[in-house]
Amino acid sequence: MKLTDKILNRTSLTPFYTFEFFPPRTEQGFHNLVSRIERLSKLDPLGVSITWGAGGSTKDWSLKLASICRNEHSIDTTIMHLTCTNMQVGLVDDALRAAKENGIRNILALRGDPPRGEEYWIPTDPRFTSAADLVKYIKSTPEFGDYFCVGVAGYPDGHTESTADEDAQISHLKAKVNAGAEFIITQLFYDADSFLRWHSKVRTAGINVPVIPGVMPIQSYASFMRLTKLCGTRVPQQLLDQINPIRHDDQLVKDLGIRVAVDIVRKLSQNNIQGFHFCTLNLEKSVQKVLEQLRWVGVHAEQHNMLISVSPDHPRSFPPELVITASDAAASASYSLREIHPGSGAMNSAGKGELTSAGTWDEFPNGRFGDSKSPAFGVNDLWDSGLGVTRQQALKDWGLPTTTDDISSLFLRYLKGEAPSTPWSDEPLQSESLPITPHLVHLNSKGWWTVGSQPAVDAVSSEDETYGWGPKGGYVFQKAFVEFFCTKADVIMLQERIQNRGQGWLTFFAANMMDDYMTNLTEEGSNAVTWGVFPGKEISSSTIIERDSFMAWKDEAFGYWTQWGLFHPPDSATRKLLESIRDERWLMSIAHHDYKDSNALWDFLRSE
Incomplete structure (x- = not known):
């Protein structure tokens, strides 16, 4: 089903939400992600999106994952990302035809990484130099135009590679909509007020398609700092002041990330933003806890729907009695890990006991040396940004x-x-x-x-400034x-x-x-070359x-x-x-x- 039709035909009074996943690096990780998506589908997302590696590097896995979501897990609104820059001639057509054959009707059209070396870059399809070119091509081609619902990216904090001012970037966004884009999913951000100001300017510019804000719960300090740097995301000083003192304790960072995401979503919902796109990093629990604390899923969801239906001014906003404080947060997981650098990260390996449960065994961020069975193994950034320099x-x-x-x-x-x-x-x-x-x-x-x-x-305090990680009172090796x-x-x-x-x-x-x-x-x-021992917890091999x-x-x-x-x-x-x-x-x-x-x-x- 087309995303715009799904949005238009909604009957639920709560805002809608979609989940984003990326193709895992290993076959076992892929199979485990499929199981994870099946569980998350029970949270009733409006749809899911699947990312696309630079130059089509994840083409087969992206198509396969999108097809499984659509055809095996009854997620009838599946969005497949598609980048056009640095794609070999014909690969865009091949990808669109494969998506169509698998019943995928939604495309998020992206430019992808720019040619860093210009004439030194790999051969590309000359039809596409921007996302607007890709949108126009899809919508003007009889084979694809009526079949696909096409969306594009928006940048509330500005595009990292653009020197144009905000008004000029919004004009570029409007050009993508004029080319045929039917919805907008934004880059991640952490300043709700700044997003609302940007969103107002987007509407003033005459852009009336759905604008769906991208929300990424913070999973670890290292991944947060890296991704915000790559995306050019403005981080409020208040958030930096909160995260810096706890940067070595991944559980506290994750708990903060959940609270921050809840606060952002709540504020935007109260200002009539009615849809959200959650970047999961292929992890499960943070997004689930965000939705639970918002009372959009679980035992409070029905009560929430009944209460918000009587609000005459903002029929889908949050009434005061449903505001949730930090003390309402769900119980945290029972272990804590960290990321290390360069090129490495942290996660728990599957062992015995409760930590092997399907929903929690790898919930801490993964990286270079995590467990390769994890769906999130090896994630460095979401968009395969390569070297990340000009x-x-x-x-x-x-x-x-x-x-x-x-x-x-x-x-x-x-x-x-x-x-x-x-x-x-x-x-x-x-x-x-x-x-x-x-x-x-x-x-x-x-x-x-x-x-x-x-x-x-050898047995350094978990609070050590150089080597420490995890909860207080532990020792790391x-x-x-x-x-x-x-x-x-x-x-x-x-x-x-x-x-x-x-x-x-x-x-x-x-x-x-x-x-x-x-x-x-x-x-x-x-x-296992790094592990920690903490009071009341199993040994963590990060x-x-x-x-x-x-x-x-x-x-x-x-x-x-x-x-x-x-x-x-x-x-x-x-x-x-x-x-x-x-x-x-x-x-x-x-x-x-x-x-x-x-x-x-x-x-x-x-x-x-």
Whole structure:
């Protein structure tokens, strides 16, 4: 069913809501997401939307997931995102035809990432340079025009890549509507007053299609900071003042995220905003708790509908007696994790007991080393933003390397604080890495380019400013590990050294871009390298290295060599160097299990 028809034909007195999901990184994660969507469908969303990776990178998974939602779980309003920039010729038509064949009638038409290197970018379909082009094409093509309901994105806080003022950006939004867009879903925001001001200007500009605000409950401090930076989201100082003191306790951050989302939705509802789009990050409980606290689902929903129906001025607003305070919040989950950097994250692995229940076992944000069975495993950002920098910024920060020594120099400058980032780490080195920086310098000087590491930690307080995470009164532990790009000869040498002299203390994974793979673990083996012990809670293993998670990260890590190369002309020495490194090097991850000896891993790697 078309989304606009569904909105028009609604009979419920509560505002409607939709859920957004992205295709998981692993097959097991995909199957678990399908189960999660089935459970969330019982909350009666008006529809669900499925994201689309840059350049069609998730095409098959996006189509399959959208089809399952539509055809197996009776979610008759399924919205498939579709980006057009950097799409190969014909892929847009293929995607639209596949959506039509599967009964999907709603498309969110997006431009996607801009060509960072312009003529250096991959070949694209010349028909599409903007979302407006895609909208116009769909609506003007007889094969698609009457069949699809087409929506577009709105940017209450402004588009990160636009230098135009707000009025000009609203004019661009109107151009997309004039091209045939029938609804608008906005980028995430955290300032309700600012959204209402923007929404008023949108209506004044003559844009009368449904505008559905995007709401993302905060899941962790690290993901919140990263996503708001990527989206250019304005974060109110009051929210920063609330989240900074609790940034190490993921449960408190999640609880705050639920309260903030409830407050935003409530304020907008009281101002006649009648629909909301929840970005779930493939997680379940936060969105469910938001809806419960709003009393849109559960035992209070019927009472809520009866009460709001008597409000003559705002028939769907909240009466005062239904205002819910923080003390009404649902009981929090029983464990707490964190994200680490670079390229890694945190979640709980499935174990025994209550935490393995389908709705809660992975409810803390996932990342590099989470459990690959999680639907949210490996999420870095929602829109596959790649390196997240412009070509100009890349040239400024990373230069024009033409030799492997130049690559080593970049990594060394980063470790010494002289370069602000690398393609694998978009933030300066964390304080956690300072004790092992001399060791990392040694490895990079050898041409082993490090993209992830952590020191050994033995029972440090969970309140420690550098290493602490989770609730107060706990202790956290870490095994030292490091991962780096190196030659195949280095991998073979280290494999032999670990086998002959490691005495069972070390495990490793190694792979190249073509999926050639080595390890000294069994097929099902995994390695928990970060865990915490907290009063009244099960042990939490927040950082796990196992085959599926390593291979998923391997694909992403090698992809950054490709994306870096695309900033440079095809025949340039820099482009050729980066592509040769991508094609010839291996990614290797080594962990040492003696977490009581802070130098064990580094001494082993220095030995000859």
